[in-house]
Amino acid sequence: MTALLPFSITREDRVTSARAASLTTPHGVVETPAFMPVGTCGTVKGVAGWELDRLGPQMVLANTYHLVLRPGVERMIRLGGIHRLMGWGGPILTDSGGYQVFSLAARRVLDEDGVVFQSHVDGSAHSFSPESVVDAQVDFGVDVAMVLDDCLPFPAEPRSVGPSVDRTIRWAQRALIRAEERREAGGWAGGLFAIQQGSVNPDIRRRCSDHLASMAFDGYAIGGLAVGEPTEVLHEAVDFSVPMLPAQRPRYLMGVGYPEDLLHAVACGVDLFDCVLPTRSARTGKVFTSRGEVVIKNARWADDDSPLDPGCGCPTCARYSKGALRHFFISKEATSVVLLTLHNLYYFLSLMRGAREAIMAGRYGEYRERMQSNRELGPGE
Amino acid sequence: MTALLPFSITREDRVTSARAASLTTPHGVVETPAFMPVGTCGTVKGVAGWELDRLGPQMVLANTYHLVLRPGVERMIRLGGIHRLMGWGGPILTDSGGYQVFSLAARRVLDEDGVVFQSHVDGSAHSFSPESVVDAQVDFGVDVAMVLDDCLPFPAEPRSVGPSVDRTIRWAQRALIRAEERREAGGWAGGLFAIQQGSVNPDIRRRCSDHLASMAFDGYAIGGLAVGEPTEVLHEAVDFSVPMLPAQRPRYLMGVGYPEDLLHAVACGVDLFDCVLPTRSARTGKVFTSRGEVVIKNARWADDDSPLDPGCGCPTCARYSKGALRHFFISKEATSVVLLTLHNLYYFLSLMRGAREAIMAGRYGEYRERMQSNRELGPGE
Numbered sequence: 153m154t155a156l157l158p159f160s161i162t163r164e165d166r167v168t169s170a171r172a173a174s175l176t177t178p179h180g181v182v183e184t185p186a187f188m189p190v191g192t193c194g195t196v197k198g199v200a201g202w203e204l205d206r207l208g209p210q211m212v213l214a215n216t217y218h219l220v221l222r223p224g225v226e227r228m229i230r231l232g233g234i235h236r237l238m239g240w241g242g243p244i245l246t247d248s249g250g251y252q253v254f255s256l257a258a259r260r261v262l263d264e265d266g267v268v269f270q271s272h273v274d275g276s277a278h279s280f281s282p283e284s285v286v287d288a289q290v291d292f293g294v295d296v297a298m299v300l301d302d303c304l305p306f307p308a309e310p311r312s313v314g315p316s317v318d319r320t321i322r323w324a325q326r327a328l329i330r331a332e333e334r335r336e337a338g339g340w341a342g343g344l345f346a347i348q349q350g351s352v353n354p355d356i357r358r359r360c361s362d363h364l365a366s367m368a369f370d371g372y373a374i375g376g377l378a379v380g381e382p383t384e385v386l387h388e389a390v391d392f393s394v395p396m397l398p399a400q401r402p403r404y405l406m407g408v409g410y411p412e413d414l415l416h417a418v419a420c421g422v423d424l425f426d427c428v429l430p431t432r433s434a435r436t437g438k439v440f441t442s443r444g445e446v447v448i449k450n451a452r453w454a455d456d457d458s459p460l461d462p463g464c465g466c467p468t469c470a471r472y473s474k475g476a477l478r479h480f481f482i483s484k485e486a487t488s489v490v491l492l493t494l495h496n497l498y499y500f501l502s503l504m505r506g507a508r509e510a511i512m513a514g515r516y517g518e519y520r521e522r523m524q525s526n527r528e529l530g531p532g533e
Numbered sequence: 534m535t536a537l538l539p540f541s542i543t544r545e546d547r548v549t550s551a552r553a554a555s556l557t558t559p560h561g562v563v564e565t566p567a568f569m570p571v572g573t574c575g576t577v578k579g580v581a582g583w584e585l586d587r588l589g590p591q592m593v594l595a596n597t598y599h600l601v602l603r604p605g606v607e608r609m610i611r612l613g614g615i616h617r618l619m620g621w622g623g624p625i626l627t628d629s630g631g632y633q634v635f636s637l638a639a640r641r642v643l644d645e646d647g648v649v650f651q652s653h654v655d656g657s658a659h660s661f662s663p664e665s666v667v668d669a670q671v672d673f674g675v676d677v678a679m680v681l682d683d684c685l686p687f688p689a690e691p692r693s694v695g696p697s698v699d700r701t702i703r704w705a706q707r708a709l710i711r712a713e714e715r716r717e718a719g720g721w722a723g724g725l726f727a728i729q730q731g732s733v734n735p736d737i738r739r740r741c742s743d744h745l746a747s748m749a750f751d752g753y754a755i756g757g758l759a760v761g762e763p764t765e766v767l768h769e770a771v772d773f774s775v776p777m778l779p780a781q782r783p784r785y786l787m788g789v790g791y792p793e794d795l796l797h798a799v800a801c802g803v804d805l806f807d808c809v810l811p812t813r814s815a816r817t818g819k820v821f822t823s824r825g826e827v828v829i830k831n832a833r834w835a836d837d838d839s840p841l842d843p844g845c846g847c848p849t850c851a852r853y854s855k856g857a858l859r860h861f862f863i864s865k866e867a868t869s870v871v872l873l874t875l876h877n878l879y880y881f882l883s884l885m886r887g888a889r890e891a892i893m894a895g896r897y898g899e900y901r902e903r904m905q906s907n908r909e910l911g912p913g914e
Contacts, residue, residue: 237856237860457617476618485575486870
């Protein structure tokens with residue numbers, strides 16, 4: 153068996169289960185807790201590679217489903233791999249595309265071997281198997297690949313959860329075998345993360361985790377959350393799911409979430425996050441700040457010459473007023489996407505940087521409390 | 534009478550009429566020949582202020598018509614003026630909006646006093662007079678304001694050209710009086726440029742120029758070209774129009790154009806240009822290079838790992854392949870607008886920087902010849 157990506161826990165909080173750790177990947181060290189900006193189709197929407205460099209995310213996420221459909225695996229290889237395509241030299245994790253096959257693709261037919269589906273882009277036929285999805289990610293040259301999982305909607309039909317999770321476990325095992333073959337064949341030194349499923353059923357999540365933990369994955373993700381359930385349900389599921397995952401490996405909560413969700417999950421011992429929230433919200437004019445959310449189109453900001461967040465160190469806040477940003481947004485200027493996306497990403501990355509620093513200083517509980525109560529104040533005039 | 538913006542001609546080409554000069558404005562020196570990126574509504578579409586800094590344009594253009602409609606003069610003042618709004622501390626010139634009133638606004642009623650029209654944004658009623666347009670630009674805090682002119686379509690009804698130009702001359706005089714009043718009142722130290730009109734009629738353009746030259750404008754523009762006429766007609770009109778303008782003041786060819794048009798006009802003695810071509814083309818995937826135009830969506834670039842222009846020093850070419858840029862463009866990623874806009878602007882700015890250097894070195898003819906013959910080669914594989 154090949155060696156796992158090195159992962160070391162630097163500091164554990166005494167009061168909460170929060171921890172600061174480092175995951176070493178082929179393209180650099182990922183210091184956690186960390187939030188991964190989402191670059192679904194090979195670019196964080198509106199963000200040039202040099203802006204990403206300046207933001208300094210620990211790792212960036214792209215999506216296997218989208219990239220297999222376009223540009224495709226062969227073309228990605230000819231274009232020099234995913235780092236060259238994205239114009240980003242740091243660590244890249246790809247989602248397996250399981251979630252997208254189940255939410256975006258048409259005419260999906262699932263069996264034990266995998267899933268056959270039609271592209272939502274052009275209707276072309278494709279198939280994913282646990283092995284083909286590993287191969288695609290290895291061919292892309294990612295730092296962390298994810299296993300193909302069987303994703304259920306929320307709320308899930310209770311009787312379907314058990315069989316679905318059993319399949320996810322079998323698929324994970326097949327994926328791991330393929331990843332080890334590819335690592336041994338040389339040319340790829342990335343890691344593979346498994347995904348715990350089980351809807352909101354603790355017993356099934358436990359069974360899933362136990363099976364996955366018996367195999368040598370580089371990390372363990374919690375999947376199937378942030379799919380429409382209320383916040384309390386999400387937090388409760390995080391509460392019971394995280395401790396089920398091996399403590400000595402990175403823990404990744406997929407698709408989460410709001411700042412409060414991140415702060416909660418960090419306290420539970422989650423290391424990695426990804427979410428479209430900061431980037432997608434920027435495009436609809438919703439801005440995250442230390443004092444809560446700003447809806448930039450609101451008339452109250454029209455004459456406001458102050459920055460989005462007076463304490464923010466992002467380039468947007470250094471140069472633009474809320475009034476100017478509102479003007480760009482309502483004028484549908486592309487610059488609005490650029491400026492608001494950079495601000496929102498800066499906010500999420502800072503929040504996690506602050507969390508790491510607080511954990512290192514042994515004061516995570518305080519930090520979480522302060523961040524949350526500030527956000528409850530609401531943005532001032 | 535108040536002092537004009539300092540303008541000094543550093544070097545004149547011996548063979549052509551090209552010249553290198555410097556115009557001093559309240560926000561910095563504009564070294565010419567110079568191309569002004571267009572930021573119609575207060576931002577160059579997709580370009581953050583710090584990217585503009587890095588591109589280093591000599592001056593940036595915004596549009597009075599659009600900015601009067603939104604955010605409006607009063608709001609612009611409350612938001613700290615046009616430099617603060619745009620996030621750009623260098624020289625800003627605003628077009629008067631004459632052209633936009635005639636091309637975009639609805640239910641336009643023109644009389645000697647000015648023009649009453651409806652906003653194309655929300656149908657609200659507005660009026661422009663020569664004085665109100667100067668006031669708006671002064672209130673914005675621009676470095677160079679343009680007079681309101683009476684714009685004719687191409688081809689113009691021959692009988693309408695004379696009376697229209699007479700009105701443009703009378704309006705220019707009123708604008709100049711208002712600008713001098715505003716400068717004397719203090720708080721504004723910008724310049725006012727007049728606009729020569731006259732369609733493609735040399736006699737009427739001559740008459741217009743002579744009248745405008747008898748008044749103390751800071752610069753003189755050629756308007757009413759690049760409105761749909763063939764290239765030969767444009768070049769011929771530039772040939773006869775430029776020498777009519779005072780040689781000791783900056784000469785600005787409005788709305789032009791293609792690289793070849795710029796190189797031609799520089800040879801005729803034009804100092805300033807603006808055009809939406811590099812920015813608008815970027816959004817439709819048309820890319821300017823030293824070897825001619827690249828249509829990025831073309832399948833021939835799909836597997837091309839080389840940059841748009843191997844000799845280009847822009848940030849996009851430093852990091853992204855044509856294949857990646859094609860992928861972003863066909864995936865409709867906002868990053869495509871950002872990357873292609875920066876490249877195109879870099880190309881236009883470099884072309885004019887190179888023209889200035891060639892003039893300074895006494896080799897403009899050679900430079901123009903080399904740039905044009907390279908572009909005729911076409912982009913290689």
